[in-house]
Amino acid sequence: MKRIVVLGGGTGGTLAANRLRRDLGDEVVIEVVDQDDDHLYQPGLLFVPFGLSRPQDLVRSRPAQLHSGIAYRTAGIERVDLGAEQVLLSDGVTLAYDVLVVATGARLLPEETEGLTGPGARETVHTFYDLDGATALEGALSRFTGGRLVVNVVDMPIKCPVAPLEFCFLADWYFTERGIRDQVELIYVTPLDAAFTKPVAARTLSGLLAEKHVELVTEFNTGEVDGIGGRLVSYDGREVLFDLAVVVPLHGGAAYVDRSPGLGDEFGFVPTDKHTLQSSAAPNVFVIGDAAAVPTSKAGSVTHFEGETIARNVARFLAGDELDASFDGHTNCFIESGFGKAMLIDFNYDTEPVPGHYPASIGMPLLKQSRLNHLGKLMFGWLYWHSLLPGRDIPGLGAGMPLAGKHLHTPSAT
Amino acid sequence: MPTAVYAGTTVPVTDDGFFLDPDQWREDMAPEIARDTGIDALTDRHWQVITHMRKEFAEKGTGPTVRALGRTSGVSIKELYLLFPKGPAKLAAKIAGIPKPRGCI
Numbered sequence: 150m151k152r153i154v155v156l157g158g159g160t161g162g163t164l165a166a167n168r169l170r171r172d173l174g175d176e177v178v179i180e181v182v183d184q185d186d187d188h189l190y191q192p193g194l195l196f197v198p199f200g201l202s203r204p205q206d207l208v209r210s211r212p213a214q215l216h217s218g219i220a221y222r223t224a225g226i227e228r229v230d231l232g233a234e235q236v237l238l239s240d241g242v243t244l245a246y247d248v249l250v251v252a253t254g255a256r257l258l259p260e261e262t263e264g265l266t267g268p269g270a271r272e273t274v275h276t277f278y279d280l281d282g283a284t285a286l287e288g289a290l291s292r293f294t295g296g297r298l299v300v301n302v303v304d305m306p307i308k309c310p311v312a313p314l315e316f317c318f319l320a321d322w323y324f325t326e327r328g329i330r331d332q333v334e335l336i337y338v339t340p341l342d343a344a345f346t347k348p349v350a351a352r353t354l355s356g357l358l359a360e361k362h363v364e365l366v367t368e369f370n371t372g373e374v375d376g377i378g379g380r381l382v383s384y385d386g387r388e389v390l391f392d393l394a395v396v397v398p399l400h401g402g403a404a405y406v407d408r409s410p411g412l413g414d415e416f417g418f419v420p421t422d423k424h425t426l427q428s429s430a431a432p433n434v435f436v437i438g439d440a441a442a443v444p445t446s447k448a449g450s451v452t453h454f455e456g457e458t459i460a461r462n463v464a465r466f467l468a469g470d471e472l473d474a475s476f477d478g479h480t481n482c483f484i485e486s487g488f489g490k491a492m493l494i495d496f497n498y499d500t501e502p503v504p505g506h507y508p509a510s511i512g513m514p515l516l517k518q519s520r521l522n523h524l525g526k527l528m529f530g531w532l533y534w535h536s537l538l539p540g541r542d543i544p545g546l547g548a549g550m551p552l553a554g555k556h557l558h559t560p561s562a563t
Numbered sequence: 564m565p566t567a568v569y570a571g572t573t574v575p576v577t578d579d580g581f582f583l584d585p586d587q588w589r590e591d592m593a594p595e596i597a598r599d600t601g602i603d604a605l606t607d608r609h610w611q612v613i614t615h616m617r618k619e620f621a622e623k624g625t626g627p628t629v630r631a632l633g634r635t636s637g638v639s640i641k642e643l644y645l646l647f648p649k650g651p652a653k654l655a656a657k658i659a660g661i662p663k664p665r666g667c668i
Binding site for chain 2: 195222304305368370384399415416444
């Protein structure tokens, strides 16, 4: 019987394993490996610092999300041996595979930025990109009574590239609610040349930053974080002063990727065909989610939309059939904008986020604040555990990006 | 379409001065492009980066970002900023005659 080993029991690994189990049943053996039993609902991290989500509500058991018949093993991963078609685990066990699914996501690398883990960390310098950080930041925000709050993205790529902007919007709401908004300066510091990577959305988002009195500092490549002196210093010598810094650290792939010859690129992400999701490393290695070096966002919605393609292609590969090149880079992000509203963006490899409605001309408004989008964002938490992870399609929302409802001739800023 | 003249050859470039066709680039053009960007003399360290940019572009179809250069070129990010002060990835790409690196998403 053919063996499928899935590395990673997060969003991608769980939904890929569940889809493969449903499609292939007892024809294959599926085993999922992860180093712990904490499946974290990552979109919830944004809300923790503002007291809108409780940390303990975001974590569930990993194997409990897997369909019956799927094996789960708790172990660290030492390395993948592509030639021998086996995975070496840190407890000395070797797992042979016919197909390997890499779903180990992205890893935070704060130690790669000078000063970021040094004096001032968890005091004046925080992050909300992991559970401990988000929890510590809740305390720091509640004690913050005024001054300069700087939100900084060190460099791309990062998970959920809109999250740092959402943090700014929610901070504006949070300090308004506390009645001290006029005591707080909010500054968003990005390495990009605009508020976002895509021109039409960047224009809307920078308008929203201005409307909420968030200062925008662009093309700032952070070289050093000085937690004691309260300074971000760029490689070209510019400085941004802060009383409290919220920093999104550099991201890389999982550590075992670096230890596996031929598997990853210089950042530990796995080069992958952007339409079939087959890795460039070996034909029997497929990649889903943040672990893949493909030119789309590192986001849960992308991982969900990839699920259909990866399940189909693993089955086709095992049957000796030609792969389906159907993944279009579809990304769908709610952008929480504070005061009970949110925006929605929907795009793919070829179409940037534009105004209109999703999924069709009657639907949720795109690139525009609305209460309906905020409710959509809240509902996504339920859908995550009950539709995405079980590997179900969401009725009416296909994997491919819909063109209906989009205003495609919105002039681009470039 | 804008053009520029380097080492006596006219080449089409983008509005912000990047080569449209990397095959038209020659080594003797690099010092002149560098002067246009405010770098008076190209040292061996500059050339190490420029050669690396050409190689990465040939292999991957896009120029590396600053972070990737820091990992793969043998020159640290700090030194890259000393060599190419106004943005190493963009300036080195321009001098190496390859397209402006695409930002990540």
